[in-house]
Amino acid sequence: MSDKKRGFPKFVKIILLVVFVIGITVGYIGYSAFLGPSVTSKESYLYVHSEDNYHDVLEELEEKGIVKNIRFFDYVARVMDYPTAVKPGRYKLSEGLSNRRLIGNLRGGYQEAVKFRFENIRLKENFAGLLGKNFEADSLTFLEILDNEDVSEKYGFTEDNFFSMFIPNTYEIYWNTSPDKIVARFHDEYIKFWNAERKEKAAALNLTPQEVSVLASIVKGEALHKDEMPKIAGLYLNRLKRGILLQADPTVIFAQNDFTIRRVLNRHLTIDNPYNTYRFKGLPPGPIMLPSIAAIDAVLNYAKHDYIYMCAKDDFSGYHNFAVTQAEHLVNARKFQRALDARNIKK
Incomplete structure (x- = not known):
């Protein structure tokens, strides 16, 4: 039988098979390292701090199990020259993301904003x-x-x-x-x-934007319901215009620095503190909390009325009873005090 009919020698077949297997193996490793799914579901974000170097990033990835194979990641990172291009940031991680894509994001600084x-x-x-x-x-x-x-x-x-x-x-x-x-x-x-419209409304109240915010912080401290904010704002503006002490309980609580107080008592009202509006006229020097946009706009678009007194309703709904005269107010106040007593709220 001729050599042609006998085909390739056995050792050639073996060599070809080995080369084929090596090629498949190398291809699989290359695919796994560069393009295969690498990122796990263990973390949602990778945080690279401003002082971090490549070693720090690699350590973070390995410690938190962010990638399946840290050696593959390291190999691809070096091929893509990431060790010299580390950028700080908060990087979004998606399960199954490839090393190539992850490193591309890290190298380019493509972080996700907070x-x-x-x-x-x-x-x-x-x-x-x-x-x-x-x-x-x-x-x-x-x-x-x-x-x-x-x-x-x-x-x-x-x-x-x-x-x-x-x-x-x-x-x-x-x-x-x-x-x-x-x-x-x-x-x-x-x-x-603080656009032109808001500034104009503040000026019409003879208040600066900062003063509007201070008053809005008191309104926010008093109001549990947004729909009542303009009415409360109108009350305090009435007091400011008439030169009456604001007598706002939230400012007293702030002055006491005790936010567990549920019932403001006479002893609380004597504290010598510029935030105590039972002792000091006008607005306190700063906000007693960060006022919401709703509270600021409630001051700028206050409800016009003649009320100068208010007291929380005795049904604990979070709304208030408003009054023009002190006599009316005392009636409302007694109702609320009895309600507090009934619930054994003493302080």
Whole structure:
């Protein structure tokens, strides 16, 4: 039988088979390393800090089990020259994402912004804590800025009313944005919020935007229902115009720095504190909480009436009884006091 009829020698077939297997293996490894699903479902985001280097990123990926095979990731990262192009940020992780796509996002700095929403913030410390929880810088760094008189003056505020610059809303900000730039962003939004129309309404009340926010913080502290805010705002504006003490219970609670108080007593009213509107005329020096947009607009679009007294309703609905005269008010106050006694609310 001729060599042609006998076909390839056995050793050639073996070599071809080995080459084929090696080719398949190399192709599979290459596919798995570059294009195959790599990211697991263990984490939603990868946080790369400003001071992190490639080793730190690799360690984070391995410790948290973010990728299936850390060696594959390392190989692809070096091929794509990622170790020299580490960029800080908050990167969205999707299960099944390939190393090539993940590294492309990391290398390009294609991070996802934080949707930062805040409302019902009472103190600067609370706000600093929320900022520290959502962004790279810690809460102490943010608090130092919020308490910095030079920073507040830079933006046209006092140290006391600087807190009113932060308008409660939803903001999209990158996680690793510096605290100074985050504050600057809030100032930009404050300028946009206080448009010509709002400024004109504030001027018509003989109030600055900062003073409107301080009054709005009191309205927010009093009102459990948005639909009552304009009426409450009208009451306090009546008192301001007449030079009557505001006598707002939320300011007394703020002055006491005891937010567990449910029943303001006579002993609370004697505290010598500029936020105690039972002792000091006019508006306090700063907001007692961050006023909501609804509260600010309630002041600017206040309900016109003659009420100068109000007291919480005795049905604990969160609404108030309003009065023009002190005699009417005392009747309402006694009803509420009896209701508090019935529920054994003594303080």
